[in-house]
Amino acid sequence: MHYPSCMARRNSQSTWPDTSTQTQPLTCALCEREVPELVQHHLIPILAGKRKGIKPQDLPTVGLCPACQQYLHSTFSINELATSLNTLEALQADEQVQKFVKWVRKQPATKGVKAKGRE
């Protein structure tokens, strides 16, 4: 698969939005909850990208909440993610993902998926 290289050349005009200082709420692309932190989910897993000769930084990513990201990686194999679930649309259309999203939307966004520390 080939990716257009034109995207990397638009440096002369500084029309890029400065994403580093944005303070808008973070919204998970999959469950659409507003969460304190997002993780960059590689739509094509890094390992699969390597096989195709694509550098990790050139792989498409979406911002997901840690719960969704963890779910995808514990449910699907790298192969499945790389071939049939490599777009946000494909993930959203997947029946298993839909079930998870339905469930996770009822969970409080601030509840961490990691072990709780002292209160």
Ligand SMILES: [Zn+2]
């Ligand atoms: Zn999510």
